[in-house]
Amino acid sequence: MEQPVARVLPLLGVPHLDRLFDYAVPEDMDAHAQPGVRVRVRFSGRLVDAFLIERRRRSDHPGQLRPLERVISPIRVLPKPLWELVNTLADRYAGVRSDILRSVVPSRHASAEASGLFADGAAWEDLGAKLQSVEEAATQSYAAAETALAPYTHGTAFLSALVAGKPARSCLLTPPGSDIPTLIAAVAAAVAWNTDGSVLVVAPNQRLVDRLVAGLKEHMNPAQVLEMTASIGPNARYRRYLSVLAGQARVVVGTRSAALLPMVKPRLMVLVGESDDNLVDPRAPYIQAREALALHAEHSGSGLLIAGVHRSAEVQQWVDRKLVYPLAPLPEVLREAMPWIRGLGETDGATERELHAPGARIPSMAFEAIRECMERNVPALVQVPRRGYAPALSCAKCRTPARCRHCNGPLELPTSAEAAPPRCRWCGQTAGLFTCSSCGNHSVRLAVVGHDRTVEELGRAFPGIPIIASGGKNVVDQVRLRKSIVVATPGAEPTVDGGLYGSAVLVDPWILLGRQDLRAAETALRHWMEAAALVAPRTEGGKVIFAGAANLPTAQQLIRWDPVGSARAELAHRAEAAFPPAYSVAAIDGTVASIENLEAGWELPEGAETLGPVELPQGVRLPAGIDSHDPQARQSARRLLVRVPAEHQAELGQALRRAQSVRTIHRSGRGPQPDALRVVMDPVRIG
Incomplete structure (x- = not known):
């Protein structure tokens, strides 16, 4: 053998063993023991899985090398570009490479390998039933993408650059009322049909993935869209990964773990909802999919598109450094799409007094906006920052927050039942008889009201009107275009089938703004903008009621609909305080x-x-x-x-x-x- 030494990375997950080790390649394994395959080696007396990274003529180890135990599979599941990207991410996130590889490369399933590629390895263009010719699909998809990007500055130029194979990278801000999944699907289909490259789309949750897949199926056969999420089984996930490696899967939609998929000839990578917390991996080394996808596009020379109604300080920094180019809606398009947005205390003293009235969570003009929706037979949206019934309690006498005696966690009231005792939100134990640590009082009050309690309040105020709750474990994807009131937590707002909401009420905004968090204002504005983007324009009677003081800086950014200005201000404040991303x-x-x-x-x-x-x-x-x-x-x-x-x-x-x-x-x-x-x-x- 010309290269009898194999350098392997054992999948141990230990920092000091995160390096390559040399093993001897037996002669009968020479053909299959190639870089990128899975192997089994004996390490410290036990058998462990490893990736073979490279073959060498000789080793720096002075002693005798142990031989490889066996080649698990001859398929090269770790291509060189992915290995280089993993090394970069390990350095950037102070992580262990085996931890990153475990989240990217699915575990092997022999039955998936035996099944082979889909449709006996047919090309992407031939997957599924042929509904139209490639030429017709290319022409129609490009026209649809051109129409979708026409309302944006330099939108068609961006599309032309992608089709020409240039690494164009942009961040797109959509106006209220726009269907982002439909727009992304049109652009992705145009790139897939008009080039020989692949497209990768990453979304923060399954709901968005489903909408993106549905949009893509309007431009191509369902068999040509590959979904990579946690909802699919391990066998199907491995088979789909093999399809990506072989270049058969050219349009892939997935969640955060799909950001590092080794696409063949990548032409476009898309990220939707770039500042969503779900894009951060909860496992070490805690990689943010936004950073991973941007590095992936940079390493592969692919185009990049970041789309949403809001812009984070991190993306604004990329814009200032000319790493991505901004795509914004034309002024006249934005004016036509805007709903009427108003906060309290804007014009007269009456609304200012209402803001400080005891127990006034929902102002009178919010009730008027909801009544108008019921008269027009359209749904109204009420956004509540917290789930549950009463997620936070305090002493009824001295207002001290009620804490658990076991773990010092916050106490909550899970239901409206009078006999239901408070319980801890951290450990789940029942509090029994509450005793205030400050004054010794035994009674509690509702410090924060959740969406379940809001449903009760609105049900009494609007008898006979359907009230739909969406939040926590019960998230509603879509509601009908009829009179109803939807009470949802941030991020759980359902879309309206065939239309938009007549109004949106943003209740208890102080909860989002009052979080002890560096990103509190940025996150609050994102949630408010995402809710307001589901409302019809003002020409159709669309209204957004901000149930808080309109003179707050974040509220003014919402009322003026200024995502660019808010991102610039947030970045400047972070730089002054020496915090990320500066x-x-x-x-x-x-x-x-x-x-x-x-x-x-x-x-x-x-x-x-x-x-x-x-x-x-x-x-x-x-x-x-x-x-x-x-x-x-x-x-x-x-x-x-x-x-x-x-x-x-x-x-x-x-x-x-x-x-x-x-x-x-x-x-x-x-x-x-x-x-x-x-x-x-x-x-x-x-x-």
Whole structure:
């Protein structure tokens, strides 16, 4: 053999073993033991799975090499571009490469390999029943995409660049009332039919994936659209992954784990809802799909399209750096699509007094807007920030927040039943007889009202009108175009079949704005804009009522419909405070002992600043290794922040990655939980 040495990456998930090891290739495995295949090796006395990364003539190891145990499958499931992208992400997110690979490459299923590719390996154009010729499909899809992008500045030029094979990258802001999945489907179909490349579309949830798939099926055969989400089984997921590797799947729609799929000849990558928290992987190394997809497009030379009604500070930074080009609706298009948006206290003292009236959650002009919808036989939307009945309670006497005596979590009232006792929202234990820790009082009041209680209130105010609740585990995808009132939590608003809402009421906006979070204002504005975008234009009587003070800066950005200005202001504020995305921040969670052990092994880049450690912020999940059932566990958890300028993010990630390797090698037994440590780059919640 010319290359008898195989360099493999064992899938161990341990930082100090995240490197390549040399093994000897037996002669009978020479043909199948190629770079990218799965192999089985003996490591430290036990058999483990590994990826074969490369073959070499000789090894740097002075001793005798162990042979490969076997080649699990001769299929190269780890192509070289994907391996290079995984290395980049591991450096940027201070992660272990085997953790990233486990989330991208599905587990092997022999039956899926035996089944082969779909339709006996037919080309993408020949999948399913032929409804029209390729030439007709290319012409019609391009015309539909051109029509969809015509209302946007430079929209048709962007489409022409994509079809010509240029790596055009843009962020598109849609006006209210626009159907984003239909627009994306038209652009994706045009690129797929008019080029020989592939298209990857990533969405934050299954609801959006279903709407995108339905839109794509209007332009192509259903067999030509491949869905990659958690809802499909492991066998089907592996078979579809093989279809992607072979280049048979040229149009793929999926959730966050699909952002790194090794597409063949990628021409366009699309991201919908780029600032949704569901795009952040809850498993180490906590990769954000927005960053992963942008890096994927950069590595592969593909086009990139980020679409939505709102723009985050991270995307605005890309716009300022000329990494993506903005596509905005024409002024006249935006004016025609805008509903009438109004907050309290705008014109006279009456509405200002109503804002401060006790118990006035829903103002009178919101009731008037809902009544107008019922008269026009169209649905009305009421957005409530919190799910449940009463998700937060407080002492009825001194207003101190009611906490659980076991874990210090917040108490909630799960139902409207009078006999239902309060329970903890964290551990689920019943509170029994509540006793205020400040004044000793035993009675509670509703500090926050959820969407279930709002349904009760509106049911009494509008008898005989159907009230539809959408939120939590019961999310409604679509409602009929008839008189009804829809009460939904942010992100769970159903669409209207064949139309739009007549009005939207944004209740309790102070809850979203009052979150102790760096992204509180940005997240609140995104939720409000997404709800307002479902409302009919003002020419058709569409109204959006903001049940809060209209002079709030975030409320003014909503009323003026200024996503660009809000993103610029948010980015400027973050830069002034030295927080993401102007700066890169690593959140290190653990015990005092585990954090000290990490600090002993790191060499931070120049200019790095440490903040803390402080107590772990409320609502942040405890790192693995700390007993969540222990009442004192949260009090022992700490958070240390390390921040550097954004251009040094990769250096910080590499430094923390090396420090974790050193720590696991020289692990100290000091402290109650020496292994409890979690490193998150640019977390969703900093504190």
